[in-house]
Amino acid sequence: MEHDDIEWRVEPGLTGYDEAVAAMEARAAAIHEGRARELVWLVEHPPLYTAGTSADAAELLDPRFPVFRSGRGGRHTYHGPGQRVGYLMLDLGERGRDVRAFVHALEGWMAATLGRLGIDCYAVPGRVGLWTRAGGQEAKIGAIGVRVRRWVTLHGFSVNIAPDLSHFGGIVPCGLPEFPVTSLSALGKSVNMATFDAALALGFPAFIASLAASR
Template sequence: MIEDVEWRVSPGLTDYAAALQAMEARAAAIAAGEARELVWLLEHPPVYTAGTSADPRELVDPRFPVVPAGRGGRYTYHGPGQRVGYLMLDLNRRGRDVRCFVHALEGWLIAALAELGIAAFRAPGRIGIWTRDRAGAEAKIGAIGIRVRRWVTLHGFSINLAPDLAHFGGIVPCGLADYPVTSAAALGSPHEFATFDAALTLTADAFLQSLTCVGENEA
């Protein structure tokens, strides 16, 4: 249940490198049994982050700082108007299955967006959260990138509520050059962070309850 997990919302803009350091320290404390699990919602100043599979050719215009993230995936953008969520959850007690975790996370975000009236979906072979833009094309509205250390999760998701979509032009987002990026505002459905956060809270219990798969993935 969500009551078992600390829920933190940081106002304003949080420096990415500082957030990364704090997240890694908290995950280590959780693994050592010294801290509660944490869902941390925040917003970053403009930054490009490089996952472990980042291809330098996909950094086409580094107009913002570029920071190695340590998560899986390629390049992504974080910036004002985008809700970022970092999840430090203990899969030792929730099921040691990374694929199950990612699938459940996708389902949580899709359910939260549905509360806002946005029809989002999974796309086979393309990780992340997808919807259709005003032209009817498949477009990415949210990114997922995680790392698991000692079976505690790090990193998490970003959902585009109202970022400057032109900022994504400095990279090939997640290596997917053939698909546009969109946002709630671009879809004509602008929402404040508080509204989306409330939708996340409303659907969080179902997400946590779905973390019951037990697999053989290494972490």
């Protein structure tokens, strides 16, 4: 998929975290220098934990998987098979230079994508990410953690399609112990990655248009 000269890439298999970060940082630098196109990169990782810039060591409960320091905002999160991770390398220098508007637009894009798949989800002020109701209480289904360097975005989002939710037990996800984590599968939605990606792509033009509107 291409929109407004933005490359859209779906990576097959599992991508190592260090490999992904190195590739993302190199691409972001090239975008800033005008040597590369903007990129939406969709991956899956092997099981691992990442610690954002606000991570509290006490919230790493059981480091059963490798732990990586991450330059994104936020605290601890889990990545693994069955979870779609989207890395966004977009030039906010050309799209409004408003990080808050970018995060808000990203939340809207995720909510619209999940809505197409039959999941009613929403953003909550003060709690970055995507939320829905599961078993009578609020549960987190998607996480957002971004970084902006020289007005080019890095990192992005993750959405739980059908991961092993027990793997989240090694951390306090995003520093919010009072809320469980859920997935499309746990909510009774049988959705594969290709179907999710297609729903994501349908909402991409509106996401980009919302960034242009914030200029």
